[in-house]
Amino acid sequence: MNSEFKVALSHDIDRTRKTYQYFTKPLKAIKNGNLKALKNQLYSFFRKNNYWTFQRIIEIENEYAVKSSFYFLNESIKWDIFRPDSYKLALGRYNINSPKIQELIRWLDRNGWEIGVHGSYNSFNSLELLKKEKLTLERIVGHEVIGIRQHYLNLDDSTWSLQYEAGFKYDSSLGFAGSKGFGDRIGFKDNKHLPFYPLNNEFLEIPLVLMDANFLQVENKWEELDRVISLCKKHDAILVINFHNHVFNTREFPGFEEAYIKIIQKCISENGKFFTLGEIYETYSKKV
Numbered sequence: 001m002n003s004e005f006k007v008a009l010s011h012d013i014d015r016t017r018k019t020y021q022y023f024t025k026p027l028k029a030i031k032n033g034n035l036k037a038l039k040n041q042l043y044s045f046f047r048k049n050n051y052w053t054f055q056r057i058i059e060i061e062n063e064y065a066v067k068s069s070f071y072f073l074n075e076s077i078k079w080d081i082f083r084p085d086s087y088k089l090a091l092g093r094y095n096i097n098s099p100k101i102q103e104l105i106r107w108l109d110r111n112g113w114e115i116g117v118h119g120s121y122n123s124f125n126s127l128e129l130l131k132k133e134k135l136t137l138e139r140i141v142g143h144e145v146i147g148i149r150q151h152y153l154n155l156d157d158s159t160w161s162l163q164y165e166a167g168f169k170y171d172s173s174l175g176f177a178g179s180k181g182f183g184d185r186i187g188f189k190d191n192k193h194l195p196f197y198p199l200n201n202e203f204l205e206i207p208l209v210l211m212d213a214n215f216l217q218v219e220n221k222w223e224e225l226d227r228v229i230s231l232c233k234k235h236d237a238i239l240v241i242n243f244h245n246h247v248f249n250t251r252e253f254p255g256f257e258e259a260y261i262k263i264i265q266k267c268i269s270e271n272g273k274f275f276t277l278g279e280i281y282e283t284y285s286k287k288v
């Protein structure tokens with residue numbers, strides 16, 4: 001029997017244009033002796049909109065009649081010449097209040113996609129930043145924003161309470177982050193299969209299950225996906241997927257877009273039903 005399960009597609013919008021990557025990526029390609037990657041990097045010098053892939057994402061999702069959640073980052077970290085770790089965070093950022101970004105956010109919101117906050121790097125323990133980022137996005141869409149996922153999946157003991165205090169209704173940051181030594185992992189972190197209430201109130205954690213770069217690195221990834229789907233069916237868990245917008249640049253991220261499409265097709269053939277994370281939250285809130 002091909003039983004149903006739930007799928008929630010999402011996109012963390014870390015950056016909308018290429019900045020420092022024009023220099024770091026070709027250097028990395030040279031270091032790795034990867035001539036093909038180097039060629040593709042040099043090619044991108046002559047193209048605009050390398051990370052502006054939104055039309056393509058919308059096109060793919062329209063083709064399969066599915067909707068996703070978009071989490072927009074509002075990074076406020078300052079560039080500090082003496083702190084190399086600030087370079088990547090500060091120089092790559094975009095202005096959420098620019099007319100082009102606002103127009104994109106409003107268009108997605110009006111047309112049935114969900115808009116949420118991608119909590120900035122230092123916001124995981126800052127009520128002030130969480131409140132500010134929520135309010136900024138709410139001013140753009142003109143209504144309440146209920147969901148958040150933290151950049152780099154930064155979580156500590158205080159994050160969920162602070163998110164709740166800031167007015168969020170759900171978080172989706174519990175998952176395997178690529179940068180913390182679990183680069184090849186997909187699945188349920190800490191064996192938390194089901195969304196749960198970490199604060200014993202209505203605030204819901206919806207675990208993240210599959211992230212783009214992690215998935216691409218997994219050996220036997222399609223067998224692994226089968227395993228995860230069967231776990232979703234067994235536990236009535238939700239297959240929460242995150243594909244960043246920049247990986248839809250097929251020249252620089254070969255195989256990613258193809259994998260995203262194949263995952264959607266696989267879920268459809270396995271009787272997956274698609275929801276935004278906001279809709280998942282609504283279903284849960286009705287159960288309580």
Ligand SMILES: [Zn+2]
Binds near residue numbers: 012013014118151152
């Ligand atoms: Zn991020």
